[in-house]
Amino acid sequence: MQIACVLYPRFTALDIIGPFQTLVDLRGVDTVFVAEVAGPVPDHTGRCHLVATHTFAELSAPDVVVVPGGMADQTATAEDPVVAWLRTVHPSTTWTTSVCTGAIYLGLAGILNGLDATTHWAAYDRLGQLGAVPIAERVVRRGKVITAAGVSAGIDMGLLLAAELAGERAAHGVQLAIEYDPQPPFDCGAPWKVPAELRARVAAALGGS
């Protein structure tokens, strides 16, 4: 079973490394990083470079696709290489998934038409404009499409996906191996948990709505 972790310039690193870490050690999976061009791909900070080992052209039938969010989706169009590739491979995937604003690429590819989906909280409106029905949940699963909320939500989604791919017993083992027993030191992880001022400040910094 092949799992394709998508990269593109200005992706967000944790968006893709979260799911990657929950899936890569499962038995029988072949996890690869794929991008338009092989080689190092810079994240949205320009500080982190992850290496794509495969090109979109080389990867024509992945079983699972994971699309991270980042800071490039706001100007992405239906002609974006990620979007074009998604249109080609989605019909034959077992699971097509996104984290954060990775959902925007799914939307641009026409995969979310009329479908419940989630994304980063600052991008609900944009997701709706692409035909999806934005839902403020951590992980939204509809048929073979799974979308996760912002950045860190990819870990929660990854564990769900691990259970689908390899069974709950295997997923429990992954959770224990990565010691995922979260204890955030603050309680500011959702927009409805913080003052409007903080919400506005972060949305502005992200260039979101």
Add this chain to the structure above:
Amino acid sequence: MQIACVLYPRFTALDIIGPFQTLVDLRGVDTVFVAEVAGPVPDHTGRCHLVATHTFAELSAPDVVVVPGGMADQTATAEDPVVAWLRTVHPSTTWTTSVCTGAIYLGLAGILNGLDATTHWAAYDRLGQLGAVPIAERVVRRGKVITAAGVSAGIDMGLLLAAELAGERAAHGVQLAIEYDPQPPFDCGAPWKVPAELRARVAAALGGS
């Protein structure tokens, strides 16, 4: 302020990307990936390659050091390049930190002598053999040394560190930006939460004690 994210062959990707993502967007920080040799460094799965932009030799006085765990620490010695570099830079850091079995490298460098510290649950014994006092907590802070538990604990540690470096207000903004409002689908993230059989199976897979 310079933050050095350490890489070495067979590191675990989420160990370092968790803290990276909580720190990199803070104002006034210069976050870099550093390794013995610059260029792509393979993780413990061989599937993920992160690029080191700096060598240990080039980075002589980072303010903050973050050492990830991985699958190489079990054979590491006091002569390991990571350990040798830690001995050089630790005296002048503001914070020296580790995630997961990254603590083993701190121990080998003599940084944890008699000090409370944590690591991946499967490595408590090894940490104790290096002179540390293993503590089963998510994040342990003693003076300028902060150690975090396995893999995903680096996110919790990173948020604490973000508050130290830039204030709680900034850390709250980071938590909201990465939408860190965890909702694990299972409750198997700590060794005392799972059956002994699962614990034994995962410890064996990790080669742990």
